[in-house]
Amino acid sequence: MQRRLPDYLKRPIIDTDKTRTVRKILKTKCLNTVCENARCPNKNECYTKNTATFLIMGNNCTRNCRYCNITCNRPEPLDLQEPKHVAEAVKDLGLKYSVITSVTRDDLCDGGAEHFANCIYEIKKLSPDVKIEILTPDFKGDEKSLDIIIKAHPDVFNHNIETVRDVFKTARPQGNYDTSLEVLKYVKDNSDILTKSGLMIGLGETFEQIEETLFDLKNVGCDIVTIGQYIQPSKEHLEVSKYYTPDEYEQLKALADKIGIKHHQIGPLVRSSYRAADLI
Secondary structure: OOOOOOHHHOOOOOOOHHHHHHHHHHHHOOOEEHHHHOOOOOHHHHHHOOOOEEEEOOOOEOOOOOOOOOOEOOOOOOOOOHHHHHHHHHHHHOOOEEEEEEOOOOOOOOOOHHHHHHHHHHHHHHOOOOEEEEEOOOHHHOHHHHHHHHHHOOOEEEOOOEOOHHHHHHHOOOOOHHHHHHHHHHHHHOOOOEEEEEEEEOOOOOHHHHHHHHHHHHHOOOOEEEEEEOOOOOOOOOOOOOOOOHHHHHHHHHHHHHHOOOEEEEOOOOOOOOOHHHHO
16 A cells, blocks of 8 residues: 655646756657656756756666666666767766766676766866766676776766665665675776765665664765655565654754764755765
8 A cells, every 4th residue: 555645745747948948858859767766756956946866878777676666677778879868968068067867787798887987088188177977876886887987987977776775675685785886996996087876765774774874874985875754665665664754854964964974965855866966
């Protein structure tokens, strides 16, 4: 049985000239966004600000995370023109801050690291002043793949831990909690790139387990943390075990401050890339 969505999690539908312009540019460049594919509740707010999170390497993911609305299916061949098209869209939208994420591509030998790097290089070529954040899969912890990313040098490297250790295998059966931490640590130890991670709450975790996860992220040097409410995309996905109240989000902000996480975005509708530019 799906829980009723609290009013503070509902967002109005906005359709303006700006939102239509963003959709038109994305369609013209044949680009995907995680805003559409993952049914992000902040999509229209971001579109009104001429921002979107680009989803590269196709619509099909090689993993089947039980909270995610992106399809798990045979992946499409890489579009080698995609990095150029992403860069052109960034320029056409007049972005000052761009966010690029992807489906997981375990079928590729480098997990798609070179494709991410090519997106970064193409954006820098057309829009050298634009800051770039990438939100990547774990690349199975492969250091050679991470070195490709580090060499391309995005401004922010984001890899989401997604949930607490005790819920991880239920939510992400093909992932590994410690691998995700090691990925963040490797980038932090081998570069001056800001690192970022996020988690969803409402999957059955306790407040104490959230605290443990924040300590884990702090211990691997994670600079920026986001926390937001899990919203069930469909009846086939994991059920929401709890809707956290606005007061509880204030408690989590205080907890992050106490642990020493200097930059955080914590609230009911916060997602990985929501108002990302405000955190650096």
